[in-house]
Amino acid sequence: MTEHHCKSCDTTKPLAEFYLRADGRPQRRKCKLCVGSANKIARAALGRAQKRRTPEELAARKAANLQRLSAWTAAHPERVKAARKAAADRFVKANRGRVNAGNAAYRAHKRRATLPGFDVWITAIYDTAQDLGLTVDHVYPLHGKTSCGLHVPWNLQLLSLSRNSSKRNTAPRSI
Known part of the structure; x- marks a missing residue:
């Protein structure tokens, strides 16, 4: 099927002039031109003309939305935390193989970075x-941007979870 009949303008047109589904079939019985015309008429009937925004208006709108989102995020930290956790859980569930492969690669790298006898x-x-409720951090990260540390006692330090998370993958500034 390379052509389709538009019931609105009563003409047969190539499929390229119709909105198509993923399987290649037309979504509607109207061509793109007729759909656009119908939408324009509907907007006019509702008293809303399609307005083209200037780049300055778009930037101001984006900044206002970002400010509104930041304020809401600050006002609802528990909901944000729950939503992020739910998103992470969904990712892990949907990408179990990818997560397992990443964890295995990290463990293998850590094994290679460990000197025998320690x-x-x-x-x-x-x-x-664990007894103190802290986390173990590598002073020089195992996968740093500028250097790679070893998994040895003198490269480990105890930090709170928040401090360890904020440190991320950074090495000391004295490098």
Whole structure:
């Protein structure tokens, strides 16, 4: 099927002049031109003309929306946190293989970055962190932008979860 009949203008036109579904069939019985005309007539009947916004108006609108979103986010931190967690959970559920592959790659890299003979010390550091309610951080990240650290006791430090998260993948400034 390379052509379709528009019931509005009563003409047969090529499929390219119709809005198509993913399977290639027309979405509607009207061609794009007739759909646009019908929408224009409907807007005029409602008293709304289609307005083209200037780049300045678009930028101001975007800034206002961003400010409104920032204010709402600041006012509802628990809802934002719940929504982000739900999104992360959905991602993990939908991409289980990808997440598992990433975790396995991280563990393999950590194994390669560990010197033999320090397993007991490293385990003691992790046990201490758990007892104190802290997290273990690599002073020099295992996957840094400018350097890569080792998984050894002198490259580990205990930090709070928030401090460790804010540090991200950054090395000390003395490099």
